[in-house]
Amino acid sequence: MKRILLLVFLPLYSIAIAQNSDLYKIDTIKNELHKANIGKITFMNGNIPLDQYQPSDILKSYELKYRSDLNIRVFMQNSVANYLHQLAPDLSPEKLLKSGNLQFSFYVDNKLIYTENIHHGCNFGSGGNKNTSTTFRVPLTSTKGEDWWAMNMFDRFKENGGKKALTDGKHLFKIEIRPYIKLDENTPVKTGNLIAEGQVQLIIKTPKLTAKQIEVQPIQPNSDWEISNFPFDKKKIELLNVTIANYNLKEITSIVVIREGKLMLEEYFNNADRNTLHDTRxxxxxxxxxxxxxxxxxxxxxxxxxxxxxxxxxxxxxxxxxxxxxxxxxxxxxxxxxxxxxxxxxxxxxxxxxxxxxxxxxxxxxxxxxxxxxxxxxxxxxxxxxxxxxxxxxxxxxxxxxxxxxxxxxxxxxxxxxxxWQYTPQKVVNTAGSLQMTSLEYAKYAQLYKNNGVWNGKQILSPEWIHKTFTRQIQIPERDNQFYGYLFWNKTIAYEGKKYEYFYCAGNGGNQFIIFKELPLVIIITSKAYNKAYGHPQADTIIGDYILPAVLK
The missing domain is CATH 3.40.710.10 (DD-peptidase/beta-lactamase superfamily)
Structure with a gap:
């Protein structure tokens, strides 16, 4: 009888100890869908609030388009802070939340593609308290203007093998979530047990392009620029347009090329046009x-x-x-x-x-x-x-x-x-950025520097100031052969064995106004890839892989 009692009560005692070891009392799980899906990651189309979320909303398959709203809702047994405490019970609550968070693992067709330990500062939006909440929602993609770490993480998944794995057709896409702790740079990551997992069938279809999307866009009248007749390789620009239309270059809104002071190329994408005021940050x-x-x-x-x-x-x-x-x-x-x-x-x-x-x-x-x-x-x-x-x-x-x-x-x-303009709280124009203009107006500004301060025969800005601005005043740390002038950046691009130096204005999202020193070129690239790691590398790709080959053929 004693032996039976021991077998019965020992597990109950262990459970009590585990419950008492939690740092925080978690929110009561009242939602029936949550109760039925503890330990699962569910996929949904858009942000469906928990109190409105129904079993019929849980996706089994989803056509993943460039503009889509693929969200996940995660249902856990415990809170993030408590899971971290189980990994490192000796750490204080403050230290826990600065030493760890959740690890996301992405699988395509049962093959692990990418794993990321999200930064300890990443939160889970409203209703996603790390100490007490057992459910949270994050968008993987969004058309709603959201700017979440999860969307950047999903982009990194795609750039680190996901895009290659998600070929046209149907694919089993799975996510696993675990807690992790990393105390310092010299300590390896400690990963806990699986908290939640879920899968969905993704349907991938390469969009079919129209001839209008591919062709070089004709320059419309009344541009306030003289039009260039200088020949260029239109096939290269058509390839660029295909790449943008296929979203292999993302969120590009305009490209303008000025050659020898004349308008050579003026193209708009993703619902922008000549009158669009671009926020180039x-x-x-x-x-x-x-x-x-x-x-x-x-x-x-x-x-x-x-x-x-x-x-x-x-x-x-x-x-x-x-x-x-x-x-x-x-x-x-x-x-x-x-x-x-x-x-x-x-x-x-x-x-x-x-x-x-x-x-x-x-x-x-x-x-x-x-x-x-x-x-x-x-x-x-x-x-x-x-x-x-x-x-x-x-x-x-x-x-x-x-x-x-x-x-x-x-x-x-x-x-x-x-x-x-944007303004500071004191109603002074915000010189930190976000002066919005059309692409052709930005081109005038950049061309002023190319003209050594002269516009329509009149000296607007002194050549001495431009010389100081376009001097490599200071080296940018940890960037090979990159410098800074007077609030202008400087770098060199290699093309067909030659190096071409340029100064440029740069803003979050991949926005760049480029003034070449030796070449008779000014290039404006506007983009809305804000806070995306691929923003500025895309601008480098546009210049090096398409525009220079087109105009220097």
């Missing part, structure tokens, strides 16, 4: 450099070697030290100030994501501490808040303000009429 920073050059030229600012103490009483801001006094405008133009600000490092106090929610972006920047490891002008580090400071300095130094000055001094001479 940080490509707008380069306009700040232009306006600074004009303000120096017109005597509103002495030169770029002036320091911040000329424009601000720095002692009135937090974290004052003498080192702050010596920051030059040039340091901000070359992204080499010693502010403790870096958009590259997520944990940097001066990261732009910390600036945007603040009430005063200028105050945010000037309150930042100095980085003890940096010297002013000594090290490149991308720092958006520094460009906001430049905009504020310009706005204060020009009697009628920066917005009117830009309109009269830059846009009007170039006949740029279609544009839209």
């Amino acid at each position: 940080s490509a707008g920073k380069s306009f700040t450099s232009t306006l600074m050059g004009l303000a120096i030229q017109d005597g509103f600012i002495k030169d770029e070697n002036q320091t911040l103490k000329k424009f601000y009483d720095l002692k009135q801001f937090d974290n004052y030290e003498v080192k702050k006094d010596s920051i030059k405008l040039k340091d901000l133009l070359t992204m080499s100030s010693a502010f403790d600000g870096s958009d590259i490092r997520g944990d940097s106090p001066g990261n732009e994501e910390n600036m945007y929610p603040s009430e005063n972006w200028v105050k945010f920047a000037l309150n930042l501490p100095m980085d003890k490891a940096k010297t002013n002008g000594g090290q490149w580090d991308y720092f958006t808040a520094g460009v906001v400071l430049l905009g504020d300095i310009l706005d204060k130094s020009i009697p009628e303000g920066l917005e009117k000055y830009a309109a009269e001094r830059l846009f009007k001479p170039l006949n740029i009429n279609q544009y839209q």
Whole structure:
């Protein structure tokens, strides 16, 4: 009898210990669909709220198109934090959530294609509390303007074998999820048991293209440009159009090519047209450099070697030290100030994501501490808040303000009429980026630099400022042979054994305005691949694989 009692009660005791070992009391599982699918990943078309989610909504097959809304809803027995605690019971709750998260494994036709340990900072949207929630929804693809880590992860899956595996036809697509912990760089990843898994049949069909999608788009009248008659390889451009239409180059909205000051190519994609105002994000920073050059030229600012103490009483801001006094405008133009600000490092106090929610972006920047490891002008580090400071300095130094000055001094001479600024919380034009224009207007701006500051026979911007801007002022760390000028980037591309150097404006999503030094070319590429790893590499592909072969044949 004692032996029987032992067999009966020992498992119950073990269960009690396991339950008591949880860090957090999980949300009560009340939903019947959840109860029926614990340990499963279900697939659904779009974001169906849990309280509306029905068994009939769970997909068994799905035609995966470029524009689609494939979502998953994950049903777990426990919360993410509790699963991590089981892996590393000695870690504090705070340390747990900074050392691990979930591991996603992707299979196609029962073959493991890609595994990713998602960053510890990845959350699960509303209703996805890591401590208590046992279910969450993430989009793998979306047409709703969502910007989730899961969509980037799905893109990485496709780029790391998924695209090759998902050929035309039907494929069994499976996802497995496990918890993982990684304490530091020297410690291997520790992975837990399977939390949830699910599969769906994906149907893949290559879209059929029309002749209009493939052909070189004719340049319509009234472009405000003289049309180039210079011959180019149209078949190369047709191949480019096929690649964009097939979504092998993604979210491209326009390509404009200017040769010898004349419009050679003007093409639009993905519902954009000549009148579309493109949000080219940080490509707008380069306009700040232009306006600074004009303000120096017109005597509103002495030169770029002036320091911040000329424009601000720095002692009135937090974290004052003498080192702050010596920051030059040039340091901000070359992204080499010693502010403790870096958009590259997520944990940097001066990261732009910390600036945007603040009430005063200028105050945010000037309150930042100095980085003890940096010297002013000594090290490149991308720092958006520094460009906001430049905009504020310009706005204060020009009697009628920066917005009117830009309109009269830059846009009007170039006949740029279609544009839209964003603004800081203080209603000053946002020099950090997102100055929206049409592609042809961006081309005028870039061609001004190609013309050494001359437009329609009139010197708009001084050649001296353009020379300084197009000087390799500072090396970009960890990028071979890439440099930075005055809020312009610099790199070299190789084609058929020759190297061609160019300066360019660049913005999130793969947006680039390219000005070649030796070649008589200006290229505008606009794209909406925001926060996608493939954004800028796509621009390199367009230039190197299609445009240069087409025009340098």
